[in-house]
Amino acid sequence: MTALTLTPNIEIADDFYADLLAAHETLSKDESDAFNARLLLILANHIGDRVVLSEALSAAAKAAGPR
Amino acid sequence: MNKIFEVPLYPYERSDDQVATRPARHKVIVIGAGPIGLAAAIDLAQQGVEVVVLDDNDKVSFGSRAICFAKRPLEILDRLGCGQEMVDKGVEWDVGKVFFDDRQVYEFNLLPEEGHERPAFINLQQYYFEKFLVDRARELQAEGAPLDIRGRNKVLSVTDHGDYVGLLVDTPDGEYRLEADWLIACDGAGSPTRAMLGLDFVGRVFEDNFLIADVIMEADFPTERWFWFDPPFNRGQSALLHKQPDGVWRIDLQLGWDIDREEEKKPENVIPRLKAMLGEDVKFDLEWVSIYTFQCRRMEKFRHGRVIFAGDSAHQVSPFGARGANSGLQDTDNLTWKLKLVIDGLAPDTLLDSYDVERILGADENILNSSRSTDFITPKSEMSRILRDAVLDLSEHYDFARPLVNSGRLSVPCTYDGSPLNSADALTGGPERTRPGAPCPDVPLDDGFLLRALGDRFTLLTIDCDAPEEIEEGGVTVTRLALTTANDRSGLLKERYLGDAPSAVYLIRPDQHVAARRTEFNEPLLRAALRRATAQEATQ
Numbered sequence: 380m381t382a383l384t385l386t387p388n389i390e391i392a393d394d395f396y397a398d399l400l401a402a403h404e405t406l407s408k409d410e411s412d413a414f415n416a417r418l419l420l421i422l423a424n425h426i427g428d429r430v431v432l433s434e435a436l437s438a439a440a441k442a443a444g445p446r
Numbered sequence: 447m448n449k450i451f452e453v454p455l456y457p458y459e460r461s462d463d464q465v466a467t468r469p470a471r472h473k474v475i476v477i478g479a480g481p482i483g484l485a486a487a488i489d490l491a492q493q494g495v496e497v498v499v500l501d502d503n504d505k506v507s508f509g510s511r512a513i514c515f516a517k518r519p520l521e522i523l524d525r526l527g528c529g530q531e532m533v534d535k536g537v538e539w540d541v542g543k544v545f546f547d548d549r550q551v552y553e554f555n556l557l558p559e560e561g562h563e564r565p566a567f568i569n570l571q572q573y574y575f576e577k578f579l580v581d582r583a584r585e586l587q588a589e590g591a592p593l594d595i596r597g598r599n600k601v602l603s604v605t606d607h608g609d610y611v612g613l614l615v616d617t618p619d620g621e622y623r624l625e626a627d628w629l630i631a632c633d634g635a636g637s638p639t640r641a642m643l644g645l646d647f648v649g650r651v652f653e654d655n656f657l658i659a660d661v662i663m664e665a666d667f668p669t670e671r672w673f674w675f676d677p678p679f680n681r682g683q684s685a686l687l688h689k690q691p692d693g694v695w696r697i698d699l700q701l702g703w704d705i706d707r708e709e710e711k712k713p714e715n716v717i718p719r720l721k722a723m724l725g726e727d728v729k730f731d732l733e734w735v736s737i738y739t740f741q742c743r744r745m746e747k748f749r750h751g752r753v754i755f756a757g758d759s760a761h762q763v764s765p766f767g768a769r770g771a772n773s774g775l776q777d778t779d780n781l782t783w784k785l786k787l788v789i790d791g792l793a794p795d796t797l798l799d800s801y802d803v804e805r806i807l808g809a810d811e812n813i814l815n816s817s818r819s820t821d822f823i824t825p826k827s828e829m830s831r832i833l834r835d836a837v838l839d840l841s842e843h844y845d846f847a848r849p850l851v852n853s854g855r856l857s858v859p860c861t862y863d864g865s866p867l868n869s870a871d872a873l874t875g876g877p878e879r880t881r882p883g884a885p886c887p888d889v890p891l892d893d894g895f896l897l898r899a900l901g902d903r904f905t906l907l908t909i910d911c912d913a914p915e916e917i918e919e920g921g922v923t924v925t926r927l928a929l930t931t932a933n934d935r936s937g938l939l940k941e942r943y944l945g946d947a948p949s950a951v952y953l954i955r956p957d958q959h960v961a962a963r964r965t966e967f968n969e970p971l972l973r974a975a976l977r978r979a980t981a982q983e984a985t986q
C-alpha cells in the first residue's frame with residue numbers, strides 16, 4: 380500500500396487539464412518554467428506529508444518516456 | 447588599517463626548551479593559536495593539564511573572517527571564562543531582511559527563545575574573538591595555570607612514535623625538537639600536520655568566488671542582516687550586508703567562477719561595486735578585502751593515534767550559516783574533558799574514539815547544512831535556479847515558502863544520537879530536546895542560569911527527587927545539583943527537563959551534554975551510566 384494516490388482522483392479531469400493549458404497560454408518558455416515551479420511548490424506544500432512527496436518523486440522519475 | 451592586526455599578541459620569546467640537551471616532553475602540544483587552538487589550550491590549562499601552543503605567526507587572524515557566533519559557542523566560552531567579554535563587545539541582532547531583484551520579499555525576526563542567558567547570535571570580528579581568548583589565557587597564566595603560547599614557532603615535522611609524538615619546530619633562533627604525550631592539530635583548513643601525516647581531506651569545492659569586504663562607515667543602516675538574491679547592483683549573484691562592532695560592516699558579494707581574482711581585489715574595482723550597493727553618497731573606508739572560494743570537506747577520521755585534529759583542520763564548511771569557528775569550539779568542548787580523563791589515567795584511551803564518532807556526526811550535519819545553503823544561494827543548474835527563484839517569488843506572497851528560503855541556517859549544536867557514551871533514555875515522557883546525547887539547554891534559576899551551575903564536571907542533576915550529594919566511580923566524581931520545580935517560576939525547567947515526567951535524574955557530562963536520564967535515582971544504573979560515559983563499559 381502506498382500513501383500516494385495514483386488512481387484517478389481529479390474531479391472533471393478534462394476541465395482541470397484545460398485550466399492548466401490556459402494558465403500557460405500567454406507565457407513564454409521561461410515564464411512557463413517559472414510558473415510550473417511555483418505551482419509545484421504550492422502543491423507540494425499542500426500535501427506536506429514527506430512520505431507522499433517521496434513517492435511522488437519516484438513515481439515521476441519512473442514514468443519518464445523512452446526519449 | 448586597524449592596529450589590532452599589527453601588534454603582536456604573543457610575540458616570540460626564546461624558551462628554555464630551545465637550548466635543552468634533549469627534547470622537552472609536554473603533556474599536550476596544540477598546533478595553531480587560532481580560535482580553536484586557543485580554546486583547547488584554555489580548557490586544558492583551566493583543568494590543570496599542562497599545555498604548550500605553537501603558532502607560526504604572532505598576531506590575530508588577518509582581516510575579519512568569522513563574524514557570527516552562536517549561542518552554544520558563547521555558552522562554551524562562559525565555561526572557559528571569557529563569554530562576557532565577547533557578548534559585551536558583540537552586536538546582537540534579531541531582524542533579517544530578504545531581497546530578490548529590486549524588492550524586499552520579506553522580513554523575519556529570529557524571535558530568540560526566552561530563558562537563555564545568551565542570545566541566539568552575536569556579531570563580532572574574529573580578531574576580537576582571538577584577542578579575548580588570548581587575554582583569558584594571560585589571566586590563567588597569571589594565576590599559575592600551566593599554559594604557554596609560543597609565537598613564531600612554526601612546526602616543520604610531526605612524527606607519531608606510538609607512545610609520544612615528536613615535533614621539529616622552527617623559530618627566529620633556529621630549529622628545535624619537542625615531544626608531546628598528545629598533539630592537538632588546530633592548524634587550520636590548510637593543516638600542514640594533515641599533510642605531514644599524509645592524511646586526506648575530501649569533499650566538495652563550490653565553483654564560485656566571493657568578495658568579502660569589511661568597510662567602516664557612518665551609515666544609518668539598522669542592525670539587521672540583509673541578504674539579496676539577484677540584486678540590480680550584482681546581477682545574477684547574491685549579496686549580504688551585516689553589522690559588526692565599531693561601525694564595521696561585513697559585505698559579501700558573489701562574483702561567479704570565471705573572474706580574475708587579483709583584478710577584482712584591487713580597490714579601484716572594489717569601490718565601484720560597493721558604491722553601487724550602498725549608494726553613491728555613502729562614505730566608507732575599506733578595512734579589509736579578500737576573495738574566497740568555498741568548500742565543504744572533512745577528514746575521514748579526526749583521531750590518529752596520539753594526534754587529534756580539531757577545527758578547520760578536521761573539517762571545513764562554506765561560511766553560510768556560520769558553522770566554522772562555531773563548530774570548532776564544539777570540537778574542543780567535546781575533546782578536552784576526555785583527554786583530561788585519559789591523561790589522569792581515569793579512562794581508557796578508547797574514550798577518545800568517541801570524539802571521532804560524536805564530532806564527525808557534528809561535522810556531517812554542518813557540511814550538509816552549509817552545502818544546502820550554498821546550493822540555494824548559488825544555483826548550479828538551470829532548473830535549480832528556476833526552483834530557487836520560484837521559492838523567492840512565492841515567499842513574497844505566502845508564508846509557506848519562507849522556510850524554504852536558505853541564505854544560511856543558524857548554527858545549532860549537534861545532538862550525539864547513537865553515541866557509545868549514551869545510556870538508553872529511561873525518562874518516560876521526557877522532552878525530546880534533552881534526550882541522551884543532547885546539549886543541555888539553559889534555564890533561568892533563582893540565582894543565575896543552569897549552565898553556569900553545571901560548569902565543567904560530571905553533574906547529577908536531580909529535579910524533584912532525592913540522590914546522594916556525591917558519587918565516585920573509578921576515580922571520577924559526580925556532584926549533585928538539586929533543583930525543584932517549586933522554584934521554577936518561568937516553568938522552563940519543567941518544559942525543558944521534565945516534560946510529562948513527575949521527576950528526573952540527569953547524568954550530565956563535563957561538556958554539558960546529557961549522558962543518561964531516568965525518573966528516579968538508581969545507584970547501580972547511575973554507576974553503569976558513568977562507566978559508559980567514560981568508555982569503561984560497552985553500550986547497553
Ligand SMILES: Cc1cc2nc3c(=O)[nH]c(=O)nc-3n(C[C@H](O)[C@H](O)[C@H](O)COP(=O)(O)OP(=O)(O)OC[C@H]3O[C@@H](n4cnc5c(N)ncnc54)[C@H](O)[C@@H]3O)c2cc1C
Binds near residue numbers: 479481482758771773
Ligand atoms: C569569510 C569567512 C567568514 C567566516 N565566517 C564565520 C562565521 O561567521 N562564524 C564562524 O563560526 N566561522 C566563520 N568562518 C570560519 C572561521 O574563520 C574558521 O572556522 C576558524 O578560523 C577556524 O579556526 P581554527 O583555529 O581551526 O583555524 P585558523 O583560524 O585557520 O587557525 C590556524 C592557526 O594555525 C597556525 N598554523 C598553521 N600552520 C602552522 C604550523 N606549521 N606551525 C604553527 N602554527 C601553524 C596559523 O598561523 C593559524 O594561527 C568564516 C571564514 C571565512 C573565510
